[in-house]
Amino acid sequence: MKSESNLEKVLTDSTFAVTGELGPPRGTSAGVISEKAHYLKEKVDAVNITDNQTAVVRMSSLAASALLIREGLEPNYQMVCRDRNRIAMQSDILGAYALGIRNILCLSGDHQQFGDHPKSKKVFDIDSIQLIGMVKKMRDEGVFLSGEEIAEPPRMFIGAAANPFGDPLEFRVHRLAKKIAAGADFIQTQCIYNMDRFREWIKQAHDMGLTEKAYILAGVTPMKSVGMARYMKNNVPGMDVPESIITRLKGVDKKQQASEGIAICCEQIEEFKEMPGVAGVHVMAIEWEKRVPEITEKAGLLPRPEPS
Amino acid sequence: MNDSQQKKAEAEKTRAVLNHNQAKIKLCLEACASCSICAESCFLFNNNNHDPRFMPSYKVINSLGVLYKKKGRVGTEQLKRMQDLVWRNCVLCTRCYCPLGIDIPDLIALARSLLRTRGVCGVYPHTLGAPEEEYIMEWDPQELSDPDEDPDTQR
Amino acid sequence: MVKAEIKQLQEIKTSVIGYSSILITGCGGCVSVCLAGGQKEVENLVTKLRLSCKADTAPKNIGGMTVERQCEAQFLSQLDQEVPKYEALISMACGAGVQYLAERFPDKPVFPAVNTAFIGINKDLGWYEERCQACGDCVLGITGGICPVTMCAKGLLNGPCGGPQNGSCEVSKDIPCAWVTIYDRLKAQGRLNNILDIFAVREWQNQTQGSIVLDAYKSRYTGEKK
Numbered sequence: 001m002k003s004e005s006n007l008e009k010v011l012t013d014s015t016f017a018v019t020g021e022l023g024p025p026r027g028t029s030a031g032v033i034s035e036k037a038h039y040l041k042e043k044v045d046a047v048n049i050t051d052n053q054t055a056v057v058r059m060s061s062l063a064a065s066a067l068l069i070r071e072g073l074e075p076n077y078q079m080v081c082r083d084r085n086r087i088a089m090q091s092d093i094l095g096a097y098a099l100g101i102r103n104i105l106c107l108s109g110d111h112q113q114f115g116d117h118p119k120s121k122k123v124f125d126i127d128s129i130q131l132i133g134m135v136k137k138m139r140d141e142g143v144f145l146s147g148e149e150i151a152e153p154p155r156m157f158i159g160a161a162a163n164p165f166g167d168p169l170e171f172r173v174h175r176l177a178k179k180i181a182a183g184a185d186f187i188q189t190q191c192i193y194n195m196d197r198f199r200e201w202i203k204q205a206h207d208m209g210l211t212e213k214a215y216i217l218a219g220v221t222p223m224k225s226v227g228m229a230r231y232m233k234n235n236v237p238g239m240d241v242p243e244s245i246i247t248r249l250k251g252v253d254k255k256q257q258a259s260e261g262i263a264i265c266c267e268q269i270e271e272f273k274e275m276p277g278v279a280g281v282h283v284m285a286i287e288w289e290k291r292v293p294e295i296t297e298k299a300g301l302l303p304r305p306e307p308s
Numbered sequence: 309m310n311d312s313q314q315k316k317a318e319a320e321k322t323r324a325v326l327n328h329n330q331a332k333i334k335l336c337l338e339a340c341a342s343c344s345i346c347a348e349s350c351f352l353f354n355n356n357n358h359d360p361r362f363m364p365s366y367k368v369i370n371s372l373g374v375l376y377k378k379k380g381r382v383g384t385e386q387l388k389r390m391q392d393l394v395w396r397n398c399v400l401c402t403r404c405y406c407p408l409g410i411d412i413p414d415l416i417a418l419a420r421s422l423l424r425t426r427g428v429c430g431v432y433p434h435t436l437g438a439p440e441e442e443y444i445m446e447w448d449p450q451e452l453s454d455p456d457e458d459p460d461t462q463r
Numbered sequence: 464m465v466k467a468e469i470k471q472l473q474e475i476k477t478s479v480i481g482y483s484s485i486l487i488t489g490c491g492g493c494v495s496v497c498l499a500g501g502q503k504e505v506e507n508l509v510t511k512l513r514l515s516c517k518a519d520t521a522p523k524n525i526g527g528m529t530v531e532r533q534c535e536a537q538f539l540s541q542l543d544q545e546v547p548k549y550e551a552l553i554s555m556a557c558g559a560g561v562q563y564l565a566e567r568f569p570d571k572p573v574f575p576a577v578n579t580a581f582i583g584i585n586k587d588l589g590w591y592e593e594r595c596q597a598c599g600d601c602v603l604g605i606t607g608g609i610c611p612v613t614m615c616a617k618g619l620l621n622g623p624c625g626g627p628q629n630g631s632c633e634v635s636k637d638i639p640c641a642w643v644t645i646y647d648r649l650k651a652q653g654r655l656n657n658i659l660d661i662f663a664v665r666e667w668q669n670q671t672q673g674s675i676v677l678d679a680y681k682s683r684y685t686g687e688k689k
Contacts, residue, residue, distance in 0.1 A: 128624075130663070133663075133664070167629065178621060238625040
């Protein structure tokens with residue numbers, strides 16, 4: 001084991017892993033975190049804590065991760081390259097480990113233009129692949145990026161994101177390979193709706209031997225309504241929502257659309273369980289944490305292994 | 309100001325610059341030994357098949373030299389030729405060398421200053437042929453009114 | 464070359480309120496080429512300011528003069544005779560020129576009339592585009608002659624991020640994704656290998672004021688022996 005992470009243990013035991021997601025509040029309330037955590041407890045193996053997602057200011061992912069530990073859940077601490085330079089990042093990683101955080105997800109971060117401070121100054125001192133390499137270096141070599149020694153290095157289980165649907169399509173799997181070569185232990189994908197494209201991508205990754213080198217968790221987000229599906233299709237960068245999903249949601253009564261969205265999601269999970277190369281699923285129920293128990297139940301993902 | 313007044317004003321400016329620099333111009337023009345060593349140091353001369361119109365000394369003598377001798381009284385055609393010499397045939401890289409120590413770039417810059425007093429300046433390839441009103445910034449007429457007299461902005 | 468854009472007239476006017484005489488100085492270098500601060504623009508600004516500044520607070524005496532380059536002392540010296548006649552200066556040069564002008568005439572307030580935008584190219588008449596951020600450690604040889612530092616909205620060295628769709632950057636459909644462009648060009652040249660390896664963390668070279676002294680001149684400026 002590279003870390004003391006529960007997620008790592010689940011994955012190395014060849015159990016189909018489940019991760020959830022929790023967005024910190026736009027304020028100081030620790031109560032919001034307890035409330036959301038309550039829905040996820042014993043339903044997932046680890047919970048991603050987003051880092052100022054879509055470049056909108058929220059409570060720091062470091063603080064929210066620490067609060068989540070208090071609730072008895074394991075955080076997957078997200079860190080983006082947009083807001084910090086290499087000094088702040090390494091410092092936060094040390095602090096995170098000291099607070100009991102064992103998983104880190106390394107991301108580029110959405111451009112600030114999408115957020116609530118569109119004219120802020122971007123950092124991007126290092127990019128997501130370089131960040132993965134930096135965390136690995138800190139863990140495996142016990143040194144900072146500078147080469148200086150770390151007293152008691154942080155032993156993190158390192159995650160990265162992959163988008164099987166962005167451009168250029170042919171290069172996507174090579175970029176995955178770069179992330180794994182840099183040191184990613186697990187990969188969480190962008191929300192999957194286009195299953196044909198995903199099957200093709202995971203097959204390529206599998207053929208290249210990448211699924212042997214890192215655990216790949218397929219990302220899903222249940223659709224709440226046909227409106228949400230249309231919005232994701234047209235407005236969210238890097239999202240591939242096929243027309244068939246929209247047609248299916250349109251085909252049911254408005255009151256039934258949420259259940260239909262969950263049904264689609266559960267069918268996807270059933271397929272992922274059988275798909276070679278897929279080691280788990282990442283359920284991103286955006287501001288819909290309360291439905292996670294239902295999804296995990298219906299998809300046959302419960303009970304979760306007891307964290308040791 | 310009408311046309312003839314404008315011309316008179318321009319001529320005065322030209323003469324003022326000439327008078328101010330008279331001694332320097334005279335000394336340099338007399339000192340030039342026509343040795344052509346400056347030509348070898350000019351990358352434009354070397355890149356244009358040693359066309360003499362790119363020789364630094366040629367450029368000075370046929371612009372500043374003429375303006376000096378004619379006390380600034382040169383016609384439009386001649387101004388046009390000088391414009392080509394000191395803007396198109398020279399980028400003022402200031403790397404030309406004169407064994408007698410003549411500061412050639414200084415003289416080219418002076419020729420440019422004299423031409424500027426006559427309203428002549430560099431024309432850039434991408435603006436050639438385009439009417440001036442297309443690329444001269446026009447402000448909103450609203451902006452031409454007096455600035456708001458905000459006491460905070462006054463010193 | 465350096466590209467700049469003229470400021471709003473209102474802003475320029477406001478900056479010189481309270482001075483009775485100002486000299487508008489143009490630059491015959493880059494800002495002439497991008498039609499922001501050359502002789503024509505100086506003449507234009509002089510006229511416009513004279514027309515619009517008739518109130519008591521506006522400068523009564525507005526002059527204009529263009530020098531070959533405001534980033535060289537030799538050419539700035541052309542202003543030595545004129546500057547003492549005025550209370551304040553407006554510079555239409557790039558940020559470098561404005562500062563060198565202010566340094567030469569330290570007792571005169573200097574106000575910029577243009578916003579210096581970037582190092583770029585002339586796409587067409589009146590159309591300029593950024594190409595270089597002067598990062599000080601050029602990678603164009605690896606990236607197929609396309610700059611990821613400038614063109615990628617995130618300046619990624621191991622792009623593209625998850626955002627691009629139909630070849631466009633996530634920040635706008637109208638901006639091509641730098642990394643898709645790099646990918647396409649390298650693929651066409653059979654050089655995809657260039658970007659399959661991880662691009663290591665960079666040592667940024669532009670984090671303190673830049674300064675270049677050629678080796679041949681080191682002894683001259685620093686006293687260091689060759």
